[in-house]
Amino acid sequence: MALPFPLAPEPDQHTAEAGRKLFAGTVDFVKGVVAMSGLPPADRAEVCFAGRSNVGKSTLINALTGRKALARASNTPGRTQEINFFALGESHYLVDLPGYGYANAPLPKVAAWQALLKQYLSGRATLRRAFVLIDTRHGIKPVDEEIMALLDSAAVTFQCVLTKADKVKPADRARILDQVRGRLAAHPAAFPELILTSAEKGEGLATLRATIAGLA
DSSP states (O other), rough: OOOOOOOOOOOOOOHHHHHHHHHHHHHHEEESSSSSOOOOOSSSEEEEEEETTTHHHHHHHHHHHHHTTOOOOSSSSTTTOSSEEETTTTTTEEOOOBBBOOOOSSSSHHHHHHHHHHHHHHOOOOOEEEEEEEEEOOOOOHHHHHHHHHHHHHHHOOEEEEGGGGSSOOHHHHHHHHHHHHTTOOOOBBOOOEEETTTTTTBHHHHHHHHHHHHO
16 A cells, blocks of 8 residues: 655656756845735745744755855744745745744744734735645654644645755654654645655755746
8 A cells, every 4th residue: 555645756857857947047035024915926836935943944945046045044943033035036936934833932923923824824825835844853743733734724735845854864764754644644735745855965855846846
């Protein structure tokens, strides 16, 4: 029997090249948004990246685009307080959502971010897919389940991207993947393939680029 939520296959030459070209082209920071009224025009396909603080989101975005400082990495959880829009050429927006699960942010600020996140996820017609980043060392935590439940209720398809895969031994990988598959089974909006990545080693980047390019 096929595994539920298998690892996404390597892209073929054509789709890999489409992904490479998309991310090798111009990538520009458009704006940081703190209210729905500030969103750029919904005139192209959009994908968003969500993940708890310090999951390696900024590092992965920088690795995908080959630009070291495009998304600002920070060791302070909750530093990214805006919805940040990046234009991939003329065809896509890549959207960096605020990290969640932050312990140090004041509660009113957290509530404001969560409200903005809910409005964005449920109200953006051009949003093709959310990529929920999960640290391969830890698997899915309760705070990740919260964002997944939010995506379920907003009817936004989301795909799990496991980060920092190089930090986990092959034997432990299998156990973590089993945990992730088990948790995802409860989420109707979960896309039925996982992408395993390492920003440091380049693993899975071609697959993720090709997936995003195919969502135009």
